[in-house]
Amino acid sequence: MPASAAPGPDSDRLARRNRLVINLLLVATFVVILNETIMGVAIPHLVVDLNITEVAAQWLSTAFMLTMAVVIPITGFLLQRFNTRPVFIVAMSLFSLGTLIAAMAPGFEVLLVARVVQASGTAIMMPLLMTTVMTLVPPATRGRTMGNISIVISVAPAIGPTISGIILSTLTWRWMFILVLPIAIGALVLGAMRVQNVTEPRAVPIDVFSVILSAFGFGGLVYGLSNIGGASATFLSSWLPLIVGIVALGAFVMRQLALQRTDRALLDLRTFRSRTFTVAIILMAISMMALFGTIIVLPFFMQNVLQLDALTTGLLLLPGGIVMGVLAPFVGRLYDRFGPTVLLVPGAVIVSGVLWGLTMVNENTSMWWVLAAHVTLSIGLALMFTPLFTAGLGALRPRLYSHGSAIVGTVQQLAGASGTALFIAVMAGVTLSQQTAGASAISASAAGIQAAFLCGAIISTFGIVAAFFVRRPAVSPEDEQLLDEEAGAASEGAVFGH
DSSP states (O other): OGGGOOSSHHHHHHHHHHHHHHHHHHHHHHHHHHTTSTTGGGHHHHHHHTTOOHHHHHHHHHHHHHHHHHHHHHHHHHHHHSOHHHHHHHHHHHHHHHHHHHHHOOSHHHHHHHHHHHHHHHHHHHHHHHHHHHHHSOGGGHHHHHHHHHIIIIIHHHHHHHHHHHHHTTSOTTHHHHTTHHHHHHHHHHHHHHOOOOSOOOOOOOOHHHHHHHHHHHHHHHHHHHHTTSTTOOIIIIIHHHHHHHHHHHHHHHHHHHHGGGTOOSSOGGGGGSHHHHHHHHHHHHHHHHHHHHHHHHHHIIIIISOOOHHHHHHHHHHHHHHHHHHHHHHHHHHHHHOSHHHHHHHHHHHHHHHHHHTTOOTTOOHHHHHHHHHHHHHHHHHHHHHHHHHHHHTSOGGGHHHHHHHHHHHHHHHHHHHHHHHHHHHHHHHHHHHHTTOOHHHHHHHHHHHHHHHHHHHHHHHHHHHTTOOOOOOOHHHHHHHHHHHHHHHHHHHTTO
């Protein structure tokens, strides 16, 4: 294990190599995850420039999420079967190719294909990063590294709308891809030269039937959830895919339970034998529903109720993303010292409190109150994400890290789609009923948004209860000694001003 190597030149080189690999993966993953939510603000521009309907334009976001949901479950197999470096090169090559095609797309159809290619690369990067960290970083110091991963998972999608709003205020939608392309290519080239193989691949078979069931199961759920609440939602576009997804997912689970007896499962569900991992996944789903639901509803409130423009809306959401990013490394260090409970419980209380507070917003609410609420919500989520990733994956056996990472990524997509669908469906339904009853457009919108946040607040209350049941995985005596030595070195550095 890299963590336990004896001190000396070889162990120093190993540590430097590991840090380089992790940092390259962090930067690359931040860039690719950012693109998941960057298209939302651009839809009005795309409708005009490409001469398409809003429903068609929305597919540029839906197709991205759909591809992620289909590809991520397969990454558990990929990360076991292949080495780190080729998997990284394939993922970043796909993302860079998709970004190039999008920047040059002559029409909607090509742009849609580009988003699918982008998402294929994005889906591989997140599990690759998590599995690599769990393999290289000792348990005693995983918290601070997972804090950086929290920046990628939570901050990147949160600031996506802000960045796209700023770009679109002065440039065309193509620049959202033109500006990202050199960064993506740079990460690809640097990674191809410097990323080394840090995992031990093993020959594992792939069950094609599981892949098919996974595509219909997770794809059907995300597609159906993404369409619920939309203006054009019908039984065929929403409920039928959900039914197909649920049936296929049930068959997928039964198939994995049978295959894992001989270690041939596409997604090994023995991860859920760990109570800590199971509770962490549940709490993570609640947190992601709150994050993505808020990201989608707050702009509606600021633009439709407070009558703010898109640029102002994006700028008001930016401080929350920055706060989340700044806090994540500190939260990681606190986790290493004190464990998950002292972070998760206050975080869950803050998130729930903010969502309950947002149930009272109306047309007289100050935009500064909304800003404060969003920043506070971001603080609560920052306290939760790092402990959840670290404790949840840390509770697994090393051979299950790749499967656990794939499950985390899949749950993120499903929870994000669920949160978006729930908030939008409730908001749209209540708004319509209020308008039918004779309320003004602004009052009706405010009532719908209040109802959406009420649903989120109720769900978040269960998160407070779950937060008490996430336990820190056992730490070995060697890791405990490493933690004490690093804490002593940090204290000495503080005393002598280093």
